[in-house]
Amino acid sequence: MFRKETMEMIEQELRAKVKALLKEGKVKLVLGYQKGSLPFNATPTIVEDEASAERLIFDFSCGPGLAKYLLRKNIHSPGQKTGIIAKGCDARAVIQYIAEKQLRREDIVIIGVPCQGVIDPNRVRKKIPDKEIVGYAIDGDKFIIRLRDDSVVSLNREEVIARACLRCVYPDALDADIFITQPRKDVEHVNRYNEIMEFEKMGSDERWNYFENEFSRCIRCYACRNACPMCYCEECFVDKTDPQWFGKGTGLSDTMLFHIVRILHVTGRCLDCGLCERVCPMSIDLGLLNGKMNKEVKERFNYIPGLDPERPPALATFDEGDRQEFIL
Amino acid sequence: MSKILKLEKSKLDGLIQFLNKRYELFGPKEINGQIEFARINPGDELRLDFLNTVKSPKDIFFAQTQPILHYKDNSVKEPALKHKPVAIFALHPCDAQAMKVLDKVFTQGKYLDPYWDGRYRDSLIFSIGCNTPATTCFCNCTGLGPFSKAGADIFLTDIGDSLILEACSEKGIYFFKIAEDVAWKEPDDDDLKKAEQIKEAAQLLLSEKFQAQDIKSILEKSWDNPVWDEISNRCLSCGLCSYLCPTCHCFDIQDEKLPGTEQGVRIRIWDSCMFSLFTREASGHNPRPSIAARFRQRVMHKFNYLIDDFGVLGCVGCGRCVQRCPVNVDIREILKGFLNGKG
Structure with missing residues (x-):
């Protein structure tokens, strides 16, 4: 409501x-x-x-x-x-x-x-494809979407609101x-990692194939990077020219490498605001990969970015208690 | 053979099969929940009812990554330019005009672009009238309209259960001659009247009234206009607008060497004037150091310089940038601002 x-x-x-x-x-x-x-x-x-x-x-x-x-x-x-x-x-x-x-x-x-x-406009567009939306109103817990021909479509909050907002705590x-007015304080305690836990059940080949399919659509417009609040390097690694670090073509290995490195760079800093996936013109599922990394950081380092101005990012610090079972 | 024919949609498969045999056929189809121009194979469902594709179809002739030569030790090999002719089915008039704009840039200037030239020249373009232009569309402001035949070899009008096809070029007329086995019909007066009504109704859906060509003379005096700063305070300087745009055509050339070898490939890739790297010089100096300078370049190139250089407006009013800009920088608002004296 x-x-x-x-x-x-x-x-x-x-x-x-x-x-x-x-x-x-x-x-x-x-x-x-x-x-x-x-x-x-x-x-x-x-x-x-x-x-x-x-x-x-x-x-x-x-x-x-x-x-x-x-x-x-x-x-x-x-x-x-x-x-x-x-x-x-x-x-x-x-x-x-x-x-x-x-x-x-x-x-x-x-x-x-x-x-x-x-609102995630892309989600609504996919829900009401090829219809021109001219406005919306709120009625109880529904979004009443007004179309150009004056007809209306009633959609649930879950169908309209950005995925990241739906799992926001x-x-x-x-x-x-x-x-301004009152804080909500009424946040439902959704398990923000539900979707990711489903994804983790897939085999590694299956997961790799999923992301290959997603990143194969990337057109390298860098809207994800430029919208991301945590991507603020003065010179992005992908723009390094002397020497050049990355291939600039749209071959799968170059696009995947760009996204993997970018995501590694925001791991432990990503706020899960969902901007990257909302601005992506190609509807690439960036939220899932970011979410997976956020979950890793939460589980390994008990760290959620953006909560404590005194605590440095998880991957920028070292603690003797950090789990390191991967070191033989 | 008549210049105007009719084809029932139930018989469209025959035309598609014919096109598929002779051409590398592209058309609108659903991919991952979005309508995009892609290769149409027998059995694929064509989507003629789309508002606009997310990406423009320019990459059919202007690949985002184009290998231009392969090298190994001292030998260099250019990829063969031979190709099957391309046919594009159901291109919106804005995109058909955009290809004409690109054709001027790639073939009428100082240099002839071999990758564009042959493929576009040999292609067969089927435009389709937009029965329902989107609210972000403004093709009527760029000298076109939802039923503009510019750039079409054959122009389609969707009248419901049938398509009306009109040959608009020599290539189109020739196609009607060779495709005589397709189940064409002669349109009757009712069909043509219906097509005319659909066209009139579509034009009424476009609400913008300004004329983009009037902006050139204002832009010529607007180099130092503070509006560039206002826009740049919002603009993220990403390349989304350029990469979705059907007329943006700037590119970069890169050599990609396989590490540890003397072997590699030279590629031509899309580039965008919105990236700071676009104009950064080897010394580190950047003549367009700010988002304001870069945004100004993008607007000037489309609405000023291209008119000087090639006599065409560099915007076709497709509205893709309007629809997808992450921060709602709306080119229509900017242009209207200039026309209303904000400039």
Whole structure:
């Protein structure tokens, strides 16, 4: 069941609080969302004055991640106070950046919003193929999808909301300085690894074949990397040219190697925000591979990224108690 | 033989079989839940009702990874360019026009691209009118329309249980002559009237009204416009828009050597002006150091430079970039902004 607060209530409070922050000089700017050009797609925006705060929204269309913009020097620099409208995953990205010494906590004002998940437009498109969607409304726990011919299709939350959001156990922004309306606190304790445990039952050949099939569709647009909050290297390994580290073609070994290395690089840092799989134009199941690695890190090192700004990433530290049964 | 024919959909198999024998046939089919252009083999289900494919079909002639030579020690071997002619069935008018744009770039400039040239020239393009353009479509703003015949050898109109086929080029007329065994029918006045009604209804579905060609003169004065910074503050600088775009054609050439040998392959691969590596020079200097500079290049190339260089608009209004941009950077909004004086 969806929360009772209307979008209007959330937006009113959001705009009022952002205006107050700007007016009191507590932040120089706020990263947020404004209405996008498509029903399921809000677009990021930077608000620097009170009047602009009127365009801020928060709803199911706010899929893009905002945290990574904090690492752009022309948007945020050390010493500047910057506000961020934060879903649970955005706040965890901020916390992870602090753990990785990319941000200072005192510079950031985390404005938590009551996230109930975001829409994955691709999931809806596959559910209602080749029909033009012009809008949606919420009715109880259903999404009422409006089509161009004025007919409607009623879909369950599970059919519309992004997979990562369905298994999310941290929807409320942790360590929020301000919270808009109330935190959810009502998260169902889903086993976020259910899907992965099913996958683990497959044989190794079967698993390899599955990912071969997935990565064979990759067109190397790097939307996954560029959207990923944890992929922030100034120069990505795949862009190294002197010497060049990786082949750039779309042969399977090159595309698989790119994804495997990228995933190894975010293992123990991945927030399971699902952006990589949501932005992928080829619907590659990146969430499954990331999820598997997250599960490994949780089981081996009892580490979940984005929760503790004091704790370094699991693979960037060593503990005598780490399991090492693989060493003979 | 008439220039306009009719084919009942129940007899479409005959045409597909005929095409399959003589051509390397591509058409829209469902792959992993998405409609894409792919090789059509006998028995494959053609999907004529798609809104738009996720990927453009440009890779049929402009492969994302194209080997251009193999080398071993001191010998070099170029791959043979021989091929069976290609036929593409049910290309949307935007994509058919996009191939004309690419043809200009690859064959009318300083250099002739041998990989594109022969394959496109020998191909047979069946365009299909878009009965239901998507809400992201704006082909009417780029000099086309959902029933534009630009770039078509044969133009199809889906009137329900039948297709109306119109030969639009010498190749199309010739095809009608050789494919005489297909169960063609003569369309009657009702069929043609129906086709006309479908076309009119489709045009009404397009809501954008601006004309993209009007933007060139504004862009010429917009090099320093702050709008580039505003967009770049959102843009992720990924290559999704370029790689889904039916007219983006920039490429890179790479030599891939097998380690420990003197043997390898030179490949031509797609590249995107949205990548910082695209313009990074050997010295490390990058003349387009920012996302703003790169985004400006992409817009300028499509709506300004290509008109100077080849007399064509580099955008066909297919809306793929609009639909899939991870952060909803919508080229239509940007163009309208320029036209409304934001520039």
